[in-house]
Amino acid sequence: MSLQFSEQSLSKVQEMIARYPEGKQKSALIPVLHLAQDEFGGWLDVPVMDYVATLLNITPIEVYEVATFYSMYNMKPVGRYLFEVCQTGPCMLRGSDDIINYIKTRLGISVGETTPDGLFTLKAVECLGACGYAPMMQLGKHYREHLTPEKVDEIIEECRKLSAINN
Numbered sequence: 001m002s003l004q005f006s007e008q009s010l011s012k013v014q015e016m017i018a019r020y021p022e023g024k025q026k027s028a029l030i031p032v033l034h035l036a037q038d039e040f041g042g043w044l045d046v047p048v049m050d051y052v053a054t055l056l057n058i059t060p061i062e063v064y065e066v067a068t069f070y071s072m073y074n075m076k077p078v079g080r081y082l083f084e085v086c087q088t089g090p091c092m093l094r095g096s097d098d099i100i101n102y103i104k105t106r107l108g109i110s111v112g113e114t115t116p117d118g119l120f121t122l123k124a125v126e127c128l129g130a131c132g133y134a135p136m137m138q139l140g141k142h143y144r145e146h147l148t149p150e151k152v153d154e155i156i157e158e159c160r161k162l163s164a165i166n167n
């Protein structure tokens, strides 16, 4: 298999495994999957999950089970900016459905889809532990809170500008 973590990530993996007693290396699966997602293009393709299984000396199915259970792992390619909008009770009561619908209309995509320019992906996820700031979403490593259509417009604009700068 040609897939391989960078040396820096490989040493992080070793560090993660070393946090657990011998034979319990599977416990490092969640952080290793995060690392893999970050390093291999923002999603977990089957060969990536198989590679993680090899590294942790567990079976591929053990990796698939975890990777497909949590919404924080992407099972298909995502855009440069991933909008993960919380749709659980408290956010829903504060209008997350309207926010999701607004984003859908604004970007012309449905939940789970990516814009044709590869910039935006919309995901609906469960509680992100920021219910007091509802409705909210995760964008990269940051939370965007008390969302309104105006704020969504600002965020989209901000992403577009950032993307233009980084191109």
Ligand code: FES
Pocket: 086, 087, 088, 089, 090, 091, 092, 126, 127, 128, 129, 130, 131, 132, 134, 136
């Ligand atoms: S319900 Fe949305 S963050 Fe908790």
